[in-house]
Amino acid sequence: MAGYDEEIEAEITPDGEVFLVLMSQIDYAAMSDQELKQYFLAHREDEVAFQAYLERRRQRSSGVIAKVGDPDFDAKIEAAIQQKLQSHQATTERP
Numbered sequence: 001m002a003g004y005d006e007e008i009e010a011e012i013t014p015d016g017e018v019f020l021v022l023m024s025q026i027d028y029a030a031m032s033d034q035e036l037k038q039y040f041l042a043h044r045e046d047e048v049a050f051q052a053y054l055e056r057r058r059q060r061s062s063g064v065i066a067k068v069g070d071p072d073f074d075a076k077i078e079a080a081i082q083q084k085l086q087s088h089q090a091t092t093e094r095p
Helices: 033-042 047-060 073-092
Strands: 004-012 018-026
Antiparallel strands (some): 004 018
16 A cells, blocks of 8 residues: 555563564545545544545535526536536546
């Protein structure tokens, strides 16, 4: 998974016992949206991952398309739906 590196670190106790510790370095910015979502769902206790996921969602959110009572409400909603469909089709048609 992109943005996820693991290192193994050895710790030696005063009485000579050796413990191996798995250290994780997580770079949420390097993860794709889908990878970040999958990581967060698998690690729900990771508050930093949750905040990174929410921030991505906030960055992607679009503004208000139309307000109730707008005389062009239906046309604006239909145009926004068409634009979203075209955008989705363009991303799924790439090889």
